Amino acid sequence: MGRVKSATRNIAFGYVGQVATALISFVLRTVFLFHLSKELLGINSTYANVLAVLNMAELGIGTALNFSLYGPVARGETEKIKSYMRLYRKAYYIIALVVAGVGLALAPFLKFLVKNPGDVSLRDLTLYYFIFLFNTVSSYFVAYKYSLINAEQKNYIQTNINTITKVITSLIQIVIIVVFKNFYLFLLTDAAVQLIQKIFVSRFLDKMYPYLKDKDAQPLSKEESDEVWKKTKALVFHKVGDVARLQTDALIISSFIEVSMSGFVDNYNLVINSVSNFVNIIFNSVISSFGNLIATESKERQFSMFRVYRFFASWIYGFSCVGFMILLTPLISLIWGQQWVIPSAAVYCILTDYYFKGDRIVLSNYKTAAGVFEPDKYLALIQGAVNLVLSIALVQTPLGITGIYIGTIVSGLIANVTKPIIIYGTCFGKKATGYFVDTLKYLVSMVFVLLVCRYISGIVLSELNFVNFFIMVIVITVIFNGVYFILYGRSEEFKYVYARVKDKLSKRG
Template sequence: MGRTKQAARNIAFGYVGQIATALMSFILRTIFIHYLNEELLGINSLYTNVLSILNMAELGIGTALNFSLYGPVARGEKEKIKSYMQLYRKAYHVIAMVVAGVGLALVPFLEYMVKKPGCITKRDMVLYYLIFLFNTVSSYFVAYKYSLVNAQQKNYIQTNINTITKIAVVFCQIIVVLTTGNFYLFLIVDAVLQLIQKIFVSRYLDKLYPYLRERNIDPLTKEESDTVWSKTGALVFHKVGDVARLQTDALIISSFIEVTMAGVVDNYNMVVSTVSNFVNIIFNSVISGFGNLIATESKEKQYDMFRVYRFFASWVYGFSAVGFMVLLTPLVKVWLGDGWILAPAAVYCFLTDYYFKGDRIVLSNYKTAAGVFEQDKYLALIQGAVNLVISIVLVQTPLGITGVYIGTVVSGLIANITKPVIIYKACFDRGAGEYFVDTVKYLASMVAVLAVCNYVSTFVLRSMNYGTIVLMALIITVIFNGTYFVLYGRTPEFKYLVGKVKERLHFS
C-alpha cells in the first residue's frame, strides 16, 4: 500500500477514535466537575503534567530508533529490524526502572507542588500520585513494540487499541463518579484497564511479528549503534528543553497560584487539545510516510511535499486558531459557568502559541522523519530556560497566569525563527527566505480574518448559548475558508491537495 493510502487509513481510523473519545471525555469532565471538588481536578491535571516531566527519562531513544527503522522496513531487512528492536526493548526496560526511581524520589516534595490543597490530605496526595506513577512506569514495557507498527505506516493499529481502551476507561470512570464519588476508585479503574490493555497489546504484537521473539538476533554493528546513540544524545537536549517549555505550566500555576487554577486551565486545554488532536492525527499520520519518502525520493520531491505539508498546516491551524479566539471562552462559559473563565489576555497568549505551534509541528515532524537532531540540539534547552525564567518571574507579578503564557509564547517563537534556517539547510540545501515570506503571508491572512470574525461575533453572540455558538462557528467556517480559497486557491500546494482528494474519491 502506498504512502498516501497508508496515511489516509491512519487518518480515517484516527478520526473515528478521536470523535468517540472526545465525546466520552467531555461527558466525564462535566460529571467530574459537578460531583467531585475543584482541588481534585487540579490534582489530576498537576500529576498528569508531573508524570509527563518524568517521561523525560526516555530522552529521545524512541525517536532515534524509530528513525533507524524506516530504512530496514522499506528494504524488508527482517534481521536488521530484529537487531534494532532488541536494543529498543533493553533500553526501555532500563528507562522504566529510572522513571520509577525518580518518581519515588519526588514523593517527599509533593506537598510543595500543591498550593491550597483544600481537604486533600498529604496521605491522599501520595497515594494518588503512586497510582499515576504505576501507569507511567508500566507503559514502558509495551511502548517499544509500537515502533515497528508505526515504522510500517500502520499507526491505525495503535490508534484503534487506544480508542477502545479509552472508551472502556471513561465509561467505567463515569459509573464510579456517579455511584461512589470516590477519586481512588476513579484512578484505580484507569490503572487496571490500562494494565489489561498493555498485556493484550504485548501478546497481540508478538503474534503479529512472531520473528521478534526469535533468539538468534545479530547485534548491531558499531557504526549502527553509534548512529543511534549519537542521535539519542542530541535528542536528550531536545527532550529536556521541550519538557521545560511544554510540561511545566501546570506545575508553575499549581505552585505559585493555587492547585484549583490548574484545573481551570485544564478545561481550556481539554477543549483545545480535543480539536487539535483531530488536526494532529493528519500531521502525525504522515511522519512515517515522510520517513519512507526521504529514504526513496529526491530532495526536490521532498521539498515540494514539505511545502504542501506546511501550507496545509497553516490553513488548518489558522482556521482552528480563529475559531478558538472567538469561541473558546464563550463555550467554556456556557458549558461550565462564569467561575471557570480565564482572563482574556491569558487566553489570547495561550492561543497565539497554539497558532505558531502549527508551524513548529511541521518542522519538527519533518526533521524527525529525516533524522535531523544534532544541528539544533541546543535550541530546545534555550527555549526551556527562557520559558521557565519568564514564566516564574511574571507569574509573581500582577500579570499572574498571563505571565506564564507570555513565557510560553516567547520561548516558542525562538524555534519558529531558528528551526526553518537549520532544517532548510540540512534537508533541502537552500535558504529559508521563502519560508519566512510565506509565514508573514499566512499570518496576515489569519489576523485579517480574525478581525472580521471578532466584529461579526459582537452581534451573533449577544445572546450566548450553544445555538449562537454553533451559528458563529458556521460563519467563521465560511469566512475563513472562503477567504483562503480566494487567496490561495491557485497555488500549486492547493492544487496538489485537491488532486489527492479527487484521487481518493475516485478510488472510493
C-alpha cells in the same frame, strides 16, 4: 501499501478514534465537575503534567530508533529489524527503572507542587501520585513494540487500541464517580484497564511479529549502534528542553497560584486538544510516510511535499485558531458555567502559542523523520530555560497566569525563527527566506479574518446561547475558508491537496 494509502488509513482511523475519545472525555469531565471538587480536578491535571515531566527519561531513544527502522522496514530486512528491536527493548527496560527511581525520589516534594489542595491530605496526595507513577512506569514494558508498526506506517493499530481502552476506562469511571464519588476508585479503574491493555498489546504484537520473540537476534554493528546513540544524545537535549517549555506551565500554576487553577486551565486544554488532535492526526500520521519518502525519493520531491504539508498546516491551524479565539470562552461558559472561565488575556496567549506551535509542526515532523537532531540540539535547552525564567518571573507580577503563557510564547518563537534555517539548509540545501515570507503572508491573512470575525461575533454573540453559538461557527467557517480560497486557491500547494481529495472522492464514488 503506498505512502498516500497508508497515511489515509492512519488518518481515517485517527479521526474515528478522536471523535470517540473526544465525546467520552467531555462527558467524563462534565460528570467529574459536578460530582468531585475543583481541587481534585487540579490535582489530576497537575500529576498528569508531573509524569509528563518524568517522561523526559525516555531521552529521545524512541524517536531515534524509529528513524533507524524506516530503512530496514522499507527493505524488508527482518534480521536487522530484530537487532534494532533488541536494542530498543533493553533501553526501555532501563528507562522504566530510571522513571520509577526519579518518581519515587520526587514524592516527598509533592506538597510544594500542590498549593491549597483543600481537604485533600498529604497521605492522599502521595497515594494518588503513586497510582499515576505506576501507570507511567508500566507503559515502558510494551511501548517499544509500537515502534515497529509505526515504522510500517500502521499507526492505526495503536490508535484503535488506545481508543477502545479510553472508551472502556471512561465509561467505568463515569459510573464510579456517579455511584461512589470516590477519586481513589476513579484512578484505580484507569490503572487496572491500562494494565490489562498492556498485557493484551504485548501478546497481540508478539503474534503479529513472531520474530520479536526470537532469541537469536544479532547485536548491531558498532557503526550502527554509534549512529543510534549519536542521535539519541542529541535528542536528550531536545527532550529536556521540550519538557521545560511545554510541560511546566501547569506545575508553575499549581505551585505559584493554586492547584485548582490547574483544573480551570485543563478545561480549556481539553477543548483545545479535542479539536487540535483532529489536526494533529493528519500530521502525525504522515510522519512515517515522511520517513519512507526521505528513504526513497529525491530532495526536490521531498521539498515539494514539505511545502504542501506546511501550507495545509497553516490553513488548518489558522482556521482552528480563529475559531478558538472567538468561541472558546463562550463554549466553556455554555457547557460548564461562567465560574470556570479564566482571564481573556491568558486565553489569547494560550492560543497565540497554539498557532505558532502549529506553524512549526511540519518542520518538527520532517526533521524527526529525516533524523536531523544534531544541528539544533541545544536549542530546546535554551527554549526551556527562557520559558522557566520568564514564566516564574512574570507569574509573580500583576500579570499572574497570563505571565506564564507570555514566557511560553517567547520561548516557542525562538524555534519558529531558527528551525526553518536549519531544516532548509540541512535537508534541502536552500535558504529559508521563502519560508519566512510565507509565514508572514499566512499570519497577516489569519489576523485579517480574525478581526472581521471578531467584529461580527460582537453582534451575533451579544446574547449567548447555543443557537447563536452555532451560527457563529458557520460564519467563521464560511469567512475563513472563503478568504483563504480566494487568496491561495491558485497555488501549487492547494492544487495538489485538491487533486488528492478529488481523487479519493472519485474512487469512492
